[in-house]
Amino acid sequence: MAALTIVVGNKRYSSWSLRGWLAVRLSGGTFDEVVINMKKPDTTARMLSYGPTGKVPVLKHGDITVWESLAIIEYIAETFPAAMLWPTDRAARAHCRASSTEMHSGFQSLRQQMSMDVVRPQIDRTPNEGTATDIARITTLWREARQKYGANGPFLYGAPSVADCMYAPVAAGRFHTFKVKLDPVSAAYVDTILNWAPMQEWTAAARAETDVIAEYD
């Protein structure tokens, strides 16, 4: 099989990159990665040399290019079925698909007010009204997934799935760092993500980065 290359932004700040990278990491295959620092004069040109939108993540697999985080995750799930990125149970899979697409298309207020920084020292930030609504919706969804479908492990649907790739940046880079007040089920899920080996690998690499982007604070 051709080699996989995932192109990502700064590991510290790029939440969409983290989502695609986690899926590639869960594929079980070896992969190369290219990191492009964001907010530089040549960022867009460098990103455009890998994919059509001038954004990351981008996955290269032989002559196949996949852009958009969720499409990358789908491609990995299809190409590496043994990774079982979608739950096998049909009801759980439907729920997992809906929660993953809800993340991909929503929660603008949270994303704006609490940008991801996996290295940020924990600080208090009071959610505005829109962010509070987003947090309430996300934690409702997490509790539902855990309580209905999560009996076989500590992840949203038990074993690591697409939904964990999608929500890991929220758990580790937003809820944890901004000390968002959470119910016990959601707090336990944040701990699961913080202790997850792939997340810890990503965070360690983020810690080693020297580039600082002020507007992510």
Ligand SMILES: N[C@@H](CCC(=O)N[C@@H](CS)C(=O)NCC(=O)O)C(=O)O
């Ligand atoms: N809908 C896209 C969003 C991709 C996106 O916005 N990526 C950001 C990094 S997190 C980016 O590449 N920004 C370009 C820049 O900073 O110049 C996806 O799901 O992959």
